[in-house]
Amino acid sequence: MAESGSDIALVVLDALRKDAFDAHFSWMDGVRYENAWSTTHYSPAAHGSLFTGKYGSEIGVHAKSPTLDCDQPTLAELLRDSGYETHGFSANTYISKYFDFDRGFDEFHSRTRVVGGNETAFNWPQFIKENKDAGWRKYPRLMREIARSDAKLLSSIKNGAEIKLKDIGLIDDDNTYEDGREALNYIQAASFASDHEFVFLNLMDAHGPYLAPPSYRTKEPERTLPPATFSDAEDDVDSEALKTAYEDCVRYLSDIYAEIHEELLTEFDYVITLADHGEAFGEYGTWSHSDLSPQVTNVPLAISSEDGLEEFSPTGKPVNLHDVFQTVLDLAGVEPETSTRGQSLRAARFDADRVAFLETHGLSNERLNGILEEEHSQEIVDKYDKRLSAIATASGYVFEQFGETIESVGDPVPDAERRMQELAAGIDRRTDAEAVEVSDEVYEQLEELGYT
Secondary structure (H helix, E strand, O other), rough: OOOOOOOOOHHHHHHHHOHHHHHHHHOOOEOOOOEEOOOOOOOOHHHHHHHHHOOOOHHEEEEOOOOOOOOOOHHHHHHHHHHOEEEEEEEEOOOOOOHOOOOOOEEEEEEEOOOOOOOOOOHHHHHHOOOOHHHHHHHHHHHHHHHOOOOOOOHHHHHHHHHHHHHOOOOOOOOOOHHHHHHHHHHHHHHOOOEEEEEEEEEEEOOOOOOOOOOHHOOOOOOOOOOOOOOOOOOOOOOHHHHHHHHHHHHHHHHHHHHHHHHHHHHHOOEEEEEEEEEEOOOOOOOOOOOOHHHHOOOOOOEEEOOOOOOOOOOOOEEEEEHHHHHHHHHOOOOOHHHHHHHOOOOOOOOOOOOOOEOOOOOHHHHHHHHOOOOOOOHHHHHOOOOEEEEEEEEEEEEEEEEOEEEEOOOOOHHHHHHHHHHHHHHOOOOOOOOOOOOHHHHHHHHHHOOO
């Protein structure tokens, strides 16, 4: 039986499709929720829901405003204020200090090349950029900058050495993203010594540009980043090559996460594993994660524990990220300060007609800038820069698609369009959220991951 104050690990396997999870993560024991859904298609808004128990539009975290600057207390803040030590690691540039997703964490570490990590991660990209022509003088300057930044000296030097060795070719980087390996090192080096511990991880190994370590590649991808939904080059895309590259990444993620999962189970009472969204490979004429198609929104969700999971049982009712938020608080014995959505999955009793509602918020500012640079028509902008809705029931899923169409999967959902409209109207959207000005470095990292 779960006790209040349990140690909890919450892990987001970014961009992992449900079918890929089913195919490659059979090693994971625990309770799985087959009818689990995100709240949206986009990492900042999905993490906003995971961290606050509300929709992204309610707290002002969406495509036009990806910063977590809402008044709503976050999951980490609630836990920290209740006596938890809170730790975070994120490989996603959006889920970083730069966009305020470090709120409530006693320490928050980003992968080596992410700008906006935290005090324990020295900003190597900025230092390299500012000192590229400094010669030998950059070395004493480096030591002074590390000391002033409160970064950990040895880990900062190690990360910098790895970047340099990769840049000069002594370590074969091959544009590979092995965030799981860096996360594993982080977990193994961390000290989880307090009575109550919470750790959050975001791993991007399955995310675009789909570059698995060389030993996992079964085929060199012809194109490693899928096109934007509105791209004129869609007909030239080899979707099978993209799928193969993605599957290679998922196989690597499964192997490295098996090691991470084992480490976490030795330190934490519960390990909750999920995805913030999946990926599309042309199933409805879209790629990456730009819409509400089920390949994007039906996500894996599993709870593991070595102490038993008697109070958790699979349900055919739809569950979502709000329920994960409530579950973590329930296991911690913490009450939210304000009303939120969702219900704890522990001993849950869901209504027979429960539905999960999902939403999009239009195109991101970075994506819109890309459209303008490519000189697409206003008609293209109007087609794709719009809100979409979807609902999931126990046996059916209905979602609005670009081009004013409504698609359906599974059993028919009576009055689906009306119900979507009513649920959308029931969200009190925040309208005063402002977009953060993205630096060139951050923009380059978002572009590298296919967000622009």
